[in-house]
Amino acid sequence: MRLDRERFRIERPWLGLGLVVSMAVIFVADTVTNLEIAVAVLYVAVILISVRFDQPMMVLGTGAASTALTLISYGLTPRGAPEAGIANSALSIVAIGATTYLALRIEAAEARVRQARSELAHMSRVTMMGELTASIAHEVSQPLAGIVASGSAAMRWLAATPPNPAEARRAIERVVADADRAGDVIGRVRRLVAKAPPSRERIDIVDLIEEVLALTRSEIRQNRVVLRTDFANDLPRPIGDRVQLQQVILNLIVNAAEIMGGLETGPRDLLIGAAAGGGQIRVSVRDTGISLAPAAIERVFEAFHSTKPGGMGMGLAISRSIVEAHGGTIYAAVNHPRGMVFGFTLPLDS
Numbered sequence: 035m036r037l038d039r040e041r042f043r044i045e046r047p048w049l050g051l052g053l054v055v056s057m058a059v060i061f062v063a064d065t066v067t068n069l070e071i072a073v074a075v076l077y078v079a080v081i082l083i084s085v086r087f088d089q090p091m092m093v094l095g096t097g098a099a100s101t102a103l104t105l106i107s108y109g110l111t112p113r114g115a116p117e118a119g120i121a122n123s124a125l126s127i128v129a130i131g132a133t134t135y136l137a138l139r140i141e142a143a144e145a146r147v148r149q150a151r152s153e154l155a156h157m158s159r160v161t162m163m164g165e166l167t168a169s170i171a172h173e174v175s176q177p178l179a180g181i182v183a184s185g186s187a188a189m190r191w192l193a194a195t196p197p198n199p200a201e202a203r204r205a206i207e208r209v210v211a212d213a214d215r216a217g218d219v220i221g222r223v224r225r226l227v228a229k230a231p232p233s234r235e236r237i238d239i240v241d242l243i244e245e246v247l248a249l250t251r252s253e254i255r256q257n258r259v260v261l262r263t264d265f266a267n268d269l270p271r272p273i274g275d276r277v278q279l280q281q282v283i284l285n286l287i288v289n290a291a292e293i294m295g296g297l298e299t300g301p302r303d304l305l306i307g308a309a310a311g312g313g314q315i316r317v318s319v320r321d322t323g324i325s326l327a328p329a330a331i332e333r334v335f336e337a338f339h340s341t342k343p344g345g346m347g348m349g350l351a352i353s354r355s356i357v358e359a360h361g362g363t364i365y366a367a368v369n370h371p372r373g374m375v376f377g378f379t380l381p382l383d384s
């Protein structure tokens with residue numbers, strides 16, 4: 035089960051400290067007890083724990099250190115039968131070697147799972163950007179049209195008799211602002227489709243949501259969705275991967291907009307909330323689309339489950355794996371009087 039979920043790489047200095055302390059305790063116990071008592075097999079537990087660092091070198095290093103300490107203990111232990119000591123040390127070293135080998139295999143398997151998952155997430159992001167192309171093109175073409183209009187205006191102000199440099203300057207300032215806007219949209223798309231290894235940084239969740247909204251603005255408008263946001267002030271900043279978390283929010287927003295875009299009647303309200311409490315950050319995306327039956331809710335996070343023509347059914351599956359890799363939970367519930375609320379929590383512990 036643990037292999038199933040990518041553990042988010044959060045450096046845990048205390049884990050390293052725990053490892054060193056356990057090895058020291060085992061070493062001392064192994065040295066002060068008689069040679070007949072094989073304390074050294076306990077190093078096996080330390081090696082298994084070292085897998086949690088997600089680094090093969092850590093596993094190998096712990097194995098090597100355990101072997102060395104076992105041998106040193108044997109030399110330092112004053113009491114006991116030497117033959118029993120040799121047999122015990124040899125057994126311990128065999129156990130340490132075998133465990134190190136198995137731990138390395140586990141580590142390699144986990145690395146492959148992480149890799150596959152990150153590639154899948156990347157692919158789904160690229161696909162999603164493809165689906166949003168019309169929307170993104172619109173976001174870029176608007177400032178471009180603005181640039182053309184303001185540029186022409188600037189030329190007119192300069193050609194006028196007498197020329198009006200103050201107005202021309204204001205028009206050129208609008209050109210620069212529009213160019214910045216277009217550049218921002220393109221920058222956001224590039225960051226989302228860039229192939230970068232998972233990162234961990236302090237996340238300003240409101241900022242993150244607003245970046246996603248900037249990319250989905252036209253999508254929201256085209257589906258005639260009314261957007262509201264409700265962000266608590268001074269939200270604490272969880273640690274996570276910016277791009278991955280944006281992908282989750284993007285999936286939830288696009289799903290809600292798509293569902294409401296197909297409505298015949300009724301309001302199309304989208305409420306995005308962010309709040310903190312109980313050591314967690316909570317993000318929720320509430321729509322007034324269609325309320326799913328309990329049996330359908332159970333299936334929405336399954337891979338390849340889609341009720342849309344041409345739907346991949348990967349959005350929520352990938353979102354769940356991202357949220358769980360961050361130590362959080364994703365959920366779906368019925369919204370009253372209609373629609374659904376999808377949301378997720380992120381822990382604030384570290």
Ligand SMILES: Nc1ncnc2c1ncn2[C@@H]1O[C@H](COP(=O)(O)OP(=O)(O)O)[C@@H](O)[C@H]1O
Pocket residue numbers: 285289290293321323324325326334339340341342345346347348349350351373374376
């Ligand atoms: N906001 C929502 N309201 C109702 N149903 C939803 C909502 N979001 C997702 N679903 C359901 O969950 C399914 C899976 O969603 P997802 O994993 O994003 O894949 P896709 O969007 O490709 O269908 C959708 O096909 C839809 O049936």
Ligand SMILES: [Mg+2]
Pocket residue numbers: 285288289349350
């Ligand atoms: Mg989707």
